[in-house]
Amino acid sequence: MTDTEVLRYTAFSGDPDGGNPAGVVLDATGLDEAAMLGIAAGLGYSETAFLTAPPEGLGGTEGRSFTVRYFSPRAEVPFCGHATVATAVALAERTGPGELLFATRAGTVPVSVTAEGGRTWATLTSVVPHTEEIGPADLAEALAALDWPPAGLDPAFPPRIAYAGARHLVLGAATRARLAALDYDFARLEALMRRLDLTTVQLVHRAGPAEFHVRDPFPVGGVVEDPATGAAAAAFGAYAREAGLVPEEAVLTLHQGEDMGRPGLLTVTLRADDPRVRVSGEAVRIP
Known part of the structure; x- marks a missing residue:
């Protein structure tokens, strides 16, 4: 080794x-x-x-x-x-x-x-994606672990578990301030995520018709937050299309990592003739 x-x-x-x-x-x-x-x-x-x-x-x-x-x-x-x-x-x-x-x-x-x-x-x-509903009790537990009141959710974003290679719980934040104030119960959220077989929780705030700010708690991986999450971006693209939040054919811009001091940019492309989701980004070697 x-x-x-x-x-x-x-x-x-x-x-x-x-x-x-x-x-x-x-x-x-x-x-x-x-x-x-x-x-x-x-x-x-x-x-x-x-x-x-x-x-x-x-x-x-x-x-x-x-x-x-x-x-x-x-x-x-x-x-x-x-x-x-x-x-x-x-x-x-x-x-x-x-x-x-x-x-x-x-x-x-x-x-x-x-x-x-x-x-x-x-x-x-991505592989072919899909979404599924989350039960009321599990949603309540997720909000409790995040210390989010129900009013902190954006009603335009139905809570769903989305999959495009890994499972992610998608929750819409009502305000950018709510998204920025991420301070959650690590052990409690990890326990719920393990029970539901989730990789991250995809927290989203809409900044424009095709522009979003996102954050991804990742306690099951042993880290508090993932700075830029391509698998969750793919899952979110499928979710947003299925929920009617964006057109069947669209290019979405996701901003992630800004609240961690590691800004990143993810481009999500949806095609009307293909259920799979494309996620693009730059990469560079760390000296």
Whole structure:
């Protein structure tokens, strides 16, 4: 494990001090789950991605298809958007931009990488998403853990659990001030999230027709908050479309990390002819 090269990238920002840091291990051959978890815990980022050879029959271009596993400091997660973007950019810096194919626990995720003017972007395409209702008792427990009164919710945003590779509870904040004042009961929210198999809670405030501010508590991963969450962005895009908050075909801008001092920018693209959601962002190596 000591010989394993761990790269550090930040995703959804062109500034190493912005966005969401991720660890990237481009060759995890020979590492077992305990070793991967140990590396992720030692690094301390919300997720680290580990690449190995693709499963037989995955397809894609030789040398541009991989199996990817994601570990938080506490556990493996089925899919992670920001670590996917970071990994894609790390690969592109070594083999050039273009198309990549990742086999994840959540399913196959295509990623397209573009480079121009010294900047590199990646666009992931999610698995087929869906949403489901949350029961009144579970919603009440979530609000209690967040210390939000029911009046703190935006009635235009129906509370839902949304999935696009991982499960996220989506709650709309009535005001930007409510979103900014995040101070929650870590253990209580973690217990609820484990029971509901949630990866994060996606807290959202609408700033414009296609512009949103978001925050993502992530106690199940061992961190208070995720600075920029691609998986939650994909889930939110599917949720917003299904709830009629945005058109079937739209480009959404999500601002995340501002309240943590790590501003990031996530672009969510919805297509009328495809239920999957595309999430785009820049990534750079952390010196």
